[in-house]
Amino acid sequence: MVFLSVGDVGWGDELLAGLGITLLLAFTALPVGLFLGACVAALSVSKQRVATTFALLYTTIIRGLPELLTLFMIYHGVGLLINQLLKWLSPNNGYFEFSPFLAGVVALGLVFSGYAAEVLRGAWQSIDKGQKEAGFSLAMGRLQIFWLIERPQIMRLALPGLGNLWINLVKDTALVSVIALNDLMRMTNIAVGSTKQPFLFYLTVCVLYWAVCIIFERVLGYMEKRANRGIRSHH
Template identity: 45%
Template sequence: MDLLQGWGEEIARGTLLTMQVAVLSLLVGLCWGMLGALAQMSPNRAVAAFGRGFSLVMRGTPELLVILIVYFGGTVALTKAVNLVVADFGFVEVPPLQAGVFALSLVFGGYAAEVLRGAWQSVPMGLIEAGQSLGLGPLVLFFKIRLPLLMRFALPGLGNNWISLIKDTSLISVVGLHELMGLSQMATSVTRQPFTFYMTAALIYLALTLTNTRLIAWMEGRLLRGERRSAA
């Protein structure tokens, strides 16, 4: 790679880390999203308000600020905790990777909770009642009736949030993670060719988001195949 002046391998490694961070945040974020959706639908008023508040805060606060809060806040909390146990231990830093994944998973969870709650409530009550009248147990009812429909309703929304999440992983470079964006910054400071490296990063991100958009469209098609008309 002549254009990248030997940084090609580093950039490839950064891309891999970007994808790992994104997938990790997605998995943790889906857990927050499910908990958030369940909380929002809870009959307990306080729990429901907490669930709605969680989504509201995560959707109304800049992702960068959430990352900064988790990173610096986590570092202060961890330093205090360690120094309670070991006197004068000094400064303990939360690793940027963990802080970033935690922060982005919270943001994703805030958005996903809204999507999942909407999808859950979009499943017609009549279908559930029909299942009950057939004597299906709650587990069968969930996995055979509610979940397939819920996935169909939730996928477009979750897909959009997933694309945003991929792009938001670049923000973790601000607290010092050397993923695609962080490594591009490093390469820039050495080679003094900012345009080359930031454009390379941009094109890699573009490839990632475009392939994932295609992937989601394909999954949506798969989930909708029950609705498709047979060829006349």
């Protein structure tokens, strides 16, 4: 167990620092994914053909690409594009290094948004249309109807699906270790390479990921229970 101790001898502090980066990455990617997913969901329920077509293409492409490939395309592709643009603007511009953390946030946010858009669209379409008509009859604007009537119901209906996507997002952060971000998985690989104790470290990381996911599942369960208070269940 000396390998897992905190200090110069063990790797405990490095693993905890990696866990901190992992959680920071997940919590930063979440609002990005939710915002993009909500925008795409709004387009998908629009009456405009162009908007619905764009939403369908977006979700099909994002969900059709492996997460790792999306990460590589963002990290290498966007980095290359920025450097090409800088050179085009001025040949004297130096090399811009695209942050692995930022690339991870963008890639994981995009992946989350592709699935979240479908969850939110399903929730949106399941709301009784009579409520919107009632809002119009009370001289409420479209934005008021969405914010006061539709939004709370969408979040309640979408919460279980979004909760599952959040758990997947936390686990998907492990992919970012391949672009040299010092997250939990990368620090574990470094520790294994240094100590030649793969079973000990990978088992420890399994327990850490499992514990984190269990905590989040408990929190999500509480949020679902709170969101459904006062709602009569139909059997």
